[in-house]
Amino acid sequence: MRGGARDELSESVAEVVADVPPGRVATYGAIAAVVGTGARQVGRILADGRPGWPWWRVTNARGLLPEALRAQAFEQYEAEGTPTRGEGVDLRRAGWVPPF
Template sequence: MTAGDAGAAEPGGAGVSEPGGAGVSEPDDAGVSAAAGDPSDFVSQVIAVVESIPAGRVMTYGSVAAALGSRASRGVGQVMAYAGSELPWWRVIRASGHAPRDHEQRALEMYRVEGTPLRWSRAGAFRVDLERASWSP
């Protein structure tokens, strides 16, 4: 991380508070109540789904939520922001196939190690090839 990146939050890294700390809250009740009723249950379910994603495969925030019978993709994003450093966070991507925002280079390293199928633009930008890499539990 460079000095210019100091303000960027890493999944579970700098800029993210410890549980119960200020700055990062657990998923809000609005997104969670539709999914499971109990915020801690939703969190544990998201963690279980993310941990089950095999190397070289991905799920979108929305597909993680759908696997739980929910539409709370933003709630999944909040869980990833809160507990992501302990998880294979690079395997949960945006619906466009792009890596988590502000973590593209670290994710690219992991995609290369795991052999995740990628698509490249002429400008040199990448995204995950969702047709080949999507996974469903």
């Protein structure tokens, strides 16, 4: 993907991620469906990082983040009252689907 298209896609992903309410979580796939790309691409964009965006509110389809990020994410989940289960988020209770 060329720079301009990637920048547009990154902006679209950032907008959807910013819309995820505190205490809720969207999956990479749900965001991908809204912006018209694949879940892995959304993951790559999130991995590039952007100061201030709530990256912990986006998980895989099982409610998990990479192990290296879990402790930091759980601090945020606790602060926001996000329902968790085991090593991840309880998607039945915390799942959020972006409007299409």
